[in-house]
Amino acid sequence: MLSNNHNNSPPTPRTRLERLLRERELRRSNRSSLNEEAHSLGEFNSYDLFSFSGDSCGSFNEEDILEGVSVVKDIIDGFQRLEGRTSKQRLLVVANRLPVSAVRKGKETWHLEISVGGLVSALLGLKEFEARWIGWAGVNVPDEVGQRALEKALAEKKCIPVFLDEEIVHQYYNGYCNNILWPLFHYLGLPQEDRLATTRSFQSQFDAYKKANKMFADVVNKHYEEGDVVWCHDYHLMFLPKCLKEHNRKMKVGWFLHTPFPSSEIHRTLPSRSELLRAVLAADLVGFHTYDYARHFVSACTRILGLEGTPEGVEDQGKLTRIAAFPIGIDSDRFIRALKLPQVQDHIKELQERFAGRKVMLGVDRLDMIKGIPQKILAFEKFLEENPKWRDKVVLLQIAVPTRTDVPEYQKLTSQVHEIVGRINGRFGTLTAVPIHHLDRSLDFPALCALYAVTDVALVTSLRDGMNLVSYEFVACQASKKGVLILSEFAGAAQSLGAGAVLVNPWNITEVAASIGYALNMEADERERRHLHNFMHVTTHTSQEWAATFVSELNDTVVEAQIRTRQIPPLLPINEAANSYSRSHNRLVILGFNATLTEAVDALGRRCGQIRDMDLKVHPDVREPLKKLCDDRNTTVVVLSGSDRSVLDENFGQYNMWLAAENGMFLRPTKGEWMTTMPENLHMDWVESVKHVFEYFTERTPRSHFELRETSLVWNYKYADVEFGRLQARDLLQHLWTGPISNASVDVVQGSRSVEVRAVGVTKGSAIDRILGEIVRDKGINKPIDYVLCVGHFLAKDEDVYTFFEPDLPSEVPQTVPNPLPPPKMPNNGAPPPKSARLKKQRSLSIIERRANSHGSAVFWRPVVQDRLSLHEGSSVLDLKGDNYFSCAVGRKRSNARYLLVSSNDVVKLVKELSECLESSVS
Numbered sequence: 001m002l003s004n005n006h007n008n009s010p011p012t013p014r015t016r017l018e019r020l021l022r023e024r025e026l027r028r029s030n031r032s033s034l035n036e037e038a039h040s041l042g043e044f045n046s047y048d049l050f051s052f053s054g055d056s057c058g059s060f061n062e063e064d065i066l067e068g069v070s071v072v073k074d075i076i077d078g079f080q081r082l083e084g085r086t087s088k089q090r091l092l093v094v095a096n097r098l099p100v101s102a103v104r105k106g107k108e109t110w111h112l113e114i115s116v117g118g119l120v121s122a123l124l125g126l127k128e129f130e131a132r133w134i135g136w137a138g139v140n141v142p143d144e145v146g147q148r149a150l151e152k153a154l155a156e157k158k159c160i161p162v163f164l165d166e167e168i169v170h171q172y173y174n175g176y177c178n179n180i181l182w183p184l185f186h187y188l189g190l191p192q193e194d195r196l197a198t199t200r201s202f203q204s205q206f207d208a209y210k211k212a213n214k215m216f217a218d219v220v221n222k223h224y225e226e227g228d229v230v231w232c233h234d235y236h237l238m239f240l241p242k243c244l245k246e247h248n249r250k251m252k253v254g255w256f257l258h259t260p261f262p263s264s265e266i267h268r269t270l271p272s273r274s275e276l277l278r279a280v281l282a283a284d285l286v287g288f289h290t291y292d293y294a295r296h297f298v299s300a301c302t303r304i305l306g307l308e309g310t311p312e313g314v315e316d317q318g319k320l321t322r323i324a325a326f327p328i329g330i331d332s333d334r335f336i337r338a339l340k341l342p343q344v345q346d347h348i349k350e351l352q353e354r355f356a357g358r359k360v361m362l363g364v365d366r367l368d369m370i371k372g373i374p375q376k377i378l379a380f381e382k383f384l385e386e387n388p389k390w391r392d393k394v395v396l397l398q399i400a401v402p403t404r405t406d407v408p409e410y411q412k413l414t415s416q417v418h419e420i421v422g423r424i425n426g427r428f429g430t431l432t433a434v435p436i437h438h439l440d441r442s443l444d445f446p447a448l449c450a451l452y453a454v455t456d457v458a459l460v461t462s463l464r465d466g467m468n469l470v471s472y473e474f475v476a477c478q479a480s481k482k483g484v485l486i487l488s489e490f491a492g493a494a495q496s497l498g499a500g501a502v503l504v505n506p507w508n509i510t511e512v513a514a515s516i517g518y519a520l521n522m523e524a525d526e527r528e529r530r531h532l533h534n535f536m537h538v539t540t541h542t543s544q545e546w547a548a549t550f551v552s553e554l555n556d557t558v559v560e561a562q563i564r565t566r567q568i569p570p571l572l573p574i575n576e577a578a579n580s581y582s583r584s585h586n587r588l589v590i591l592g593f594n595a596t597l598t599e600a601v602d603a604l605g606r607r608c609g610q611i612r613d614m615d616l617k618v619h620p621d622v623r624e625p626l627k628k629l630c631d632d633r634n635t636t637v638v639v640l641s642g643s644d645r646s647v648l649d650e651n652f653g654q655y656n657m658w659l660a661a662e663n664g665m666f667l668r669p670t671k672g673e674w675m676t677t678m679p680e681n682l683h684m685d686w687v688e689s690v691k692h693v694f695e696y697f698t699e700r701t702p703r704s705h706f707e708l709r710e711t712s713l714v715w716n717y718k719y720a721d722v723e724f725g726r727l728q729a730r731d732l733l734q735h736l737w738t739g740p741i742s743n744a745s746v747d748v749v750q751g752s753r754s755v756e757v758r759a760v761g762v763t764k765g766s767a768i769d770r771i772l773g774e775i776v777r778d779k780g781i782n783k784p785i786d787y788v789l790c791v792g793h794f795l796a797k798d799e800d801v802y803t804f805f806e807p808d809l810p811s812e813v814p815q816t817v818p819n820p821l822p823p824p825k826m827p828n829n830g831a832p833p834p835k836s837a838r839l840k841k842q843r844s845l846s847i848i849e850r851r852a853n854s855h856g857s858a859v860f861w862r863p864v865v866q867d868r869l870s871l872h873e874g875s876s877v878l879d880l881k882g883d884n885y886f887s888c889a890v891g892r893k894r895s896n897a898r899y900l901l902v903s904s905n906d907v908v909k910l911v912k913e914l915s916e917c918l919e920s921s922v923s
């Protein structure tokens with residue numbers, strides 16, 4: 001029994017992982033207590049009976065499958081009290097199909113049958129939640145009376161119907177879901193035959209799909225209560241997360257895909273590819289059966305939508321959608337217990353007598369082209385062909401449950417399978433026995449369990465399958481027989497049961513035939529070993545565990561998102577910045593160049609391979625207002641950029657401003673000469689060797705390029721394939737650390753799509769005191785600067801420029817301002833020695849006046865540190881308080897700046913506003 005004694009409770013978990021592990025542990029102990037208690041109370045039979053009883057169609061009436069027995073409730077309530085929750089969390093499970101299908105028996109009477117399919121089987125494991133199901137009951141109910149009666153009947157099963165009319169079902173379910181998405185997600189491509197007709201009907205089917213999703217959303221919204229978790233399921237409802245979030249941003253929404261998610265190369269053939277991805281990304285958490293499916297989804301988002309893929313998920317404009325793998329399982333106990341039921345035992349006996357003297361092979365599938373039924377039967381034929389001695393010693397029982405019978409492809413498949421089975425039975429059958437028993441219908445639960453139990457070899461040959469629960473169920477029922485599982489490597493289950501199963505490529509009939517021989521002849525000890533492995537997995541990775549983990553992660557994800565949102569700086573209040581600008585008398589405006597004053601890199605251009613122009617150009621709309629700012633005698637404008645001098649000369653030569661090139665290493669007023677601000681940092685002996693490495697990677701990474709500047713080298717892959725670019729970047733770094741820069745005075749700065757090697761100690765923040773000093777000296781400034789605006793799309797390392805002006809920070813030289821960012825990660829191998837000692841030396845040098853000779857011009861440098869930034873009377877140059885300093889990062893989500901702007905288009909707006917302030921003050 002669980003105890004409520006808080007003194008004994010384990011320490012509060014600190015991380016998500018710790019919490020998940022603890023919850024898992026608690027669930028396990030909870031479940032074993034539950035088993036013990038239930039058995040001691042003798043109550044489990046009622047649950048068993050309820051779950052398994054019913055007529056031959058699998059119908060049920062006696063108990064509420066979704067509620068479980070009272071003992072379950074008591075213990076789970078105890079568990080939740082222990083966790084500090086007072087009541088069960090309500091879960092709205094939304095799936096196309098309800099766990100029950102309705103059959104109309106009269107005007108107001110309905111008969112409910114359990115629906116067949118892996119999704120339903122798996123979700124029956126959601127006993128630990130106060131669950132409500134929302135879905136389609138598989139039937140058209142045009143009349144009001146029938147609808148009300150069905151609602152009432154379903155309410156007793158905690159189910160809520162979505163009423164879809166025939167036309168919608170035809171276009172949405174048969175059309176878009178089962179004729180387009182289903183084959184595509186299973187690598188069967190878009191419909192090939194009658195392509196024109198399909199292409200023509202595509203749009204109307206997609207419209208129906210969106211409409212149907214909206215209808216599901218309306219029902220969810222109607223029943224939603226604050227705090228509920230909404231769990232959307234499968235490819236039928238990819239639009240649902242978007243519809244729900246549009247209605248209520250605070251709703252906790254998860255989406256889980258039960259099918260594979262194909263390679264992005266397949267997904268990109270779909271005309272509505274982007275809309276679907278974006279709609280799913282509205283969810284807080286997106287789950288898949290396997291890591292591969294999750295990886296493909298992230299790839300599709302990065303390649304097709306041009307979004308940022310992170311180890312956590314996919315990020316779009318600061319919103320993170322978590323993507324993860326949650327392999328489904330089954331309620332294994334339910335199968336194990338079922339084997340002891342008299343009804344099942346009777347079936348077992350019957351089957352054993354019926355097939356005495358023959359090995360039993362079993363296939364259980366919906367009659368779907370993804371299940372590879374023709375391939376399976378052909379492989380069995382080949383086996384019989386090559387092994388005459390087995391012909392009267394083995395039988396294949398194939399249960400082929402009719403499914404989606406309104407879709408022409410499925411109708412064709414049925415005739416095809418019948419034709420092959422007939423031919424083989426004709427070829428190898430005798431007057432008294434046939435090698436293949438083919439059933440075109442479903443079995444009830446006891447019959448299915450009995451079949452699993454008597455089977456010697458189960459044959460799962462899916463061409464693709466999200467998971468395949470039949471393989472799990474077979475394993476759960478084989479505790480005594482320890483039969484062999486032949487399993488397609490293209491089923492998700494191959495990743496979990498691969499070690500115990502005999503894996504096959506179902507397209508390779510010869511291999512499958514050979515595997516049948518291998519499995520039939522396998523020695524007992526090998527069978528036992530393999531079985532044990534799989535049995536352990538199936539009994540520990542249950543559907544309860546799966547659901548609880550998903551919901552728990554969803555809860556966590558939402559909390560984390562709230563915390564993250566709080567940490568994101570707010571958007572720059574442009575009006576406020578402008579008002580403060582007009583109130584001030586001596587202003588300093590520092591602007592970055594790349595992605596601040598240039599036109600935004602068009603994500604579409606990047607995706608579709610259209611590189612417009614690699615050369616940086618000032619945004620055409622900012623030119624005029626920028627000129628006005630520069631011409632204002634109370635405003636000093638500095639463009640502070642990583643670009644080299646020639647680029648700044650070319651773009652800003654005609655403005656009256658200051659140019660700080662190469663992160664501030666070089667400085668000039670546009671009316672004067674270039675000078676070098678930090679000559680002591682100009683140790684450039686490493687350039688040639690780094691250049692070789694950059695050249696090598698540029699040649700091997702299509703659409704990447706590198707820039708050779710005077711104090712830095714930048715390898716940029718923003719136009720290249722993102723994933724490949726990242727891999728190459730990792731490799732490039734390894735090469736650098738272990739080779740050319742292992743002993744050089746350089747800093748390596750990683751951007752989101754670039755790698756930069758620059759002279760050590762050069763950052764925008766470290767340059768700014770000198771820039772400022774020079775400006776003060778040059779302009780003969782004698783009144784304090786009472787307004788600073790610092791806007792840029794700066795790399796993390798250069799964000800020290802924002803903190804330099806922070807009035808709240810102690811007035812120190814910028815190099816000694818503690819860097820709030822974590823130090824760059826270094827690979828374990830060949831990491832360069834710490835540079836702190838070297839840096840110290842250089843920093844002390846930095847306050848010594850020096851003569852620099854670079855770029856052919858000798859300039860006498862007068863360094864200044866912020867401490868010494870004082871006016872004639874000794875007062876400070878900077879008169880900054882909370883309301884006259886605006887630092888702002890452009891196109892970043894995490895920053896040390898006080899504010900954010902989304903893109904350079906917003907910078908244009910800002911500069912325009914400032915220039916308008918000048919106009920109005922003149923007039």
Ligand SMILES: O=P(O)(O)OC[C@H]1O[C@H](O[C@H]2O[C@H](CO)[C@@H](O)[C@H](O)[C@H]2O)[C@H](O)[C@@H](O)[C@@H]1O
Binds near residue numbers: 234258
């Ligand atoms: O509802 P239907 O159209 O009749 O189809 C039945 C279900 O088929 C699919 O099941 C998948 O889910 C299983 C559990 O996650 C998984 O093991 C299997 O590999 C999948 O094929 C479909 O995804 C469901 O939505 C259908 O209800």
Ligand SMILES: O=c1ccn([C@@H]2O[C@H](COP(=O)(O)OP(=O)(O)O)[C@@H](O)[C@H]2O)c(=O)[nH]1
Binds near residue numbers: 117119399443467469
């Ligand atoms: O006659 C049958 C045949 C199959 N099933 C169930 O249908 C599900 C099939 O799930 P699977 O994941 O293997 O494939 P899906 O049909 O969902 O693609 C399993 O839980 C089976 O127990 C059933 O209830 N009755």
